[in-house]
Amino acid sequence: MPSPSNDTPDVLDVLVVGAGLSGIGAAWYLQRRCPGKRYAILEARDAIGGTWDLFRYPGVRSDSDMYTLGYAFQPWTAGKAIADGPSIRNYIRDTARNNGIERHIRFRHKVVAAAWSSQDACWTVQAEHDGAAVTIRTRFLTMCSGYYSYEEAYRPAFEGEDRYQGRIVQPQFWPQDLDYRGKQVVVVGSGATAVTLVPAMAEQAAHVTMLQRSPTYVVTRPSEYGFARRFRRWLPEPAAYWATRWRVIAESMLLYRVARSKPELVKQKIVAMAQHQLGKDFDVGTHFTPDYKPWDQRVCVVPDGDLFKAIRQKRASVVTDHIERFTETGILLKSGRELAADVVVLATGLKLKVLGGVAVTVDGKPFRAGEAMSYKGMMLSDLPNCVMTFGYTNASWTLKADLTAAYVCRLLRYMDRKGVAIAVPRRQAGVEPEPFLDFTSGYVQRAKSELPQQGSRRPWQVYQNYLQDMLTIRYGRIADGVMHFSAVKTEQEGALP
Template identity: 40%
Template sequence: MGLSIEKKASTEVDYDVIVVGAGISGINCAYRLQTETPDAKIAVFEARGDVGGTWDLFKYPGVRSDSDLFTYGFAWEPWPYSTPIAEGPLILSYMKDCIKKYGLGKYLHFHHKVLSVDWSSKGQSWTVEMEHKGRIKRFTSRFVVLGSGYYDYDKPLKSEIPGIENFQGKVIHPQFWPEDYDYADQNIVVIGSGATAITLLPNLAKQARHVTMLQRSPSYVVSTPNVGRPKTWSETLLPRRAAEVWKRWYHMTFQWCVVLMCRYFPNFATAEFRKLVVASLPEGFAHDPHFTPSYVPWQQRVCLTPDGDLQRALGGPKPKCEVVTAKIRTVTERGIELERSKGSSSSVNSGKGNGNTNITTTLDDVDVIVTATGLRMHFMGGIPVRVDGGDPIKWSTRRCWHSAMLSDVPNLFFMIGYVDASWTPGADATARILTRVYRHMQRQKVTSATPRVGAVDAARMQDRRFWNLTSNYRESADSRLPRYGSVAPWKPRDAPPRDLLYARWGDVTTGLHFGVA
């Protein structure tokens, strides 16, 4: 494809690539740049004081991955432990080991909070303004990569809980769990049914007097082998490196096939997931309504429980945990009143002890309420991005190019993962595309690459949502998110194995407009 070139004035820059964020996306990107573009001058700026992103931020009891580490870990340094599901401290330790082993620490700059990013067509560069220990710094760069995650680090998703202001006990959002908080012998209610709530329930029960997971609607919860997982044939017969590659691609492909089954055979998938959930519950425990979602699997995320820790916590002769499925009428000073339905004594159901279904209308003597009601989506970290002095870009007016760049925004890449698979393969696909576009531009001696929707594509384009989920946190962010299209290269990623192969060898110039200094 021929290049479309605009001539611009040139200027020197501080960096070739600035990466924002030292979480798993930023560290992976730094490795790819170091390996594939060794002459590039790069820097990774992190607002916090350490690497890790999510795994440095979240401190709630039992915080762990909600996808397997064989695919969530780096492709270039496979997860070295036998447990596919791991807690935050071990993931953070793994990341730091990778940084040390591959010498990535020289790119890292901590306590640098990015305030704004401004593109100059005249200079063919970005100016990145950031705050560092009370001082404002500005750096210029040819490329900017936003790897700051998808949620707001400072502000959680606002949850509408009637009467929560009346509660006289402690209210905690998991995103801001108090360090060294002693909850021993406390009666705790966790409001929510997602991965965070399901992680908290069995872990809080180790010290708390009693823990209740209060959910308005249930999620799919599937047990997966973790500690003591038997070795597979590949781990036994293949050389170590070959076994690691096989394991990563097997897990990635298997997950993709499951998602395809849910997408094209929803009734069959729902029945199969139900069998898995029922089989994992304690004997006699009521499956309905606590583990019967109203949606097809992967319309919202499926929650994994390592070795069925949630299900085990609900069993036994004297369990300390229960699940209550109900709407909240109001929170009182020391408890929660639950909503009754017309025509019945109560709409509230509770799975307790041996699994008998009990009628519950109030939760009394509550000491702690944990609002595990979701994260506030914050595309590109909420950083204002401007082009040639214009207003901050409204992302909902832009289309995603290969899930890596945005229409009419030059030399800006963003890292985003999958919602129905591990995060890292998606971020790695973007890093691969970035290095290939960078090398292509060097060969062609051009200085900018801008995705633009052509007239032909625009005429036949239909909108596709950013993250096709029905979860509340996704729905509440719809007006702030960019859009996909129905034709390549504007279509969303939806097949990790295929997407990674395409990022490595596919066409990464169609849809780009190139300019020179």
């Protein structure tokens, strides 16, 4: 739909940045629970869907089940729990269209700066729209722009690339004209993207090799859940959805807890499952046995064991080694082995970007997320009237996004009742900083200085636990003594009782 290019003369109540999974969910909650609020969504691209519109590489799919990656308010009715990218994209678009959210979206509006004024209790947001500058003012800002850069992926440089005669591509910027049929393909990486690409490309390529520096935990899950089918037979559709959703939530929380409390036992189980899939002669010790504990990095899911199947059928293989350099016809490894490659796919990871890379100022002073502390995993210390949506690393992103969107509505209604205009969490004395994400993954470690911190005690802790967050976010007190409220800027902002 066309996007207006003129400045908005009036002040919005809420401005949502991003029209992906989180942004559309945030809009639904605003419409349902704060129906009197004027809001708009700014989307930098020209389509709804966020990640699921951007990623177009072969086989792109969720690595979380759709009963929890889907919205709490919009049941996922398709049969497959592990869904492909186009199906997820259509699900998000249908949600926006069916709920009248689409008309609130201003496409091709890239937010570049946001300035908060305590005197005015207002954000002034600068965006670029088709080469023109656009200014929008809003009382509350909801950042639903995800956690990684859409413009840039992590792209290590390798010696000899200039000599290589084949083609090098990145999954995030997949070239639609790439023809890999009957060709030798090397996928560099071992994360969720790599384990998705390998079996998908192996359907048409002559052979696909997954080249990894170190192994990743890979587990098989069914693409369709038998218990979900049974629930649909026994129960009305809404009840079946909720029964399935809560079974998956409970099961995933239990498995995560066991993995963290008994990591060696879980490690043995995961490796044994891989051995069973690949046969007793396959070297899982080298290729599927990481040297870290389960959930120190994200565990990769392969629906119906498609990666293992491709390896069993000799359409794909795994090599664990380091790249020495590129040659004219492939990749030379440190072991001395050379991999022939017509196409090299660098599935080497994402580049994290906090607050969408927006230049934020508070009363004229630059605000740096890396120096702030995360409040309930949603707001940042000393950043007024702003919520940052950041999902789980050990469960579906949308579980936390739904809680965050509902909290925004709780907070806005509370502010209306109390007649206040500013809400800002203030860091308490004695709260020790800790890493925002307890993850050893490369993309997290590379962005440690950009990520906010979490604190040593509540409400500054970032729980990777849906039930714990539900109690804290959905039922916890808004005026908890840490969140400070005021009508305008004062010398001493006091917390409301």
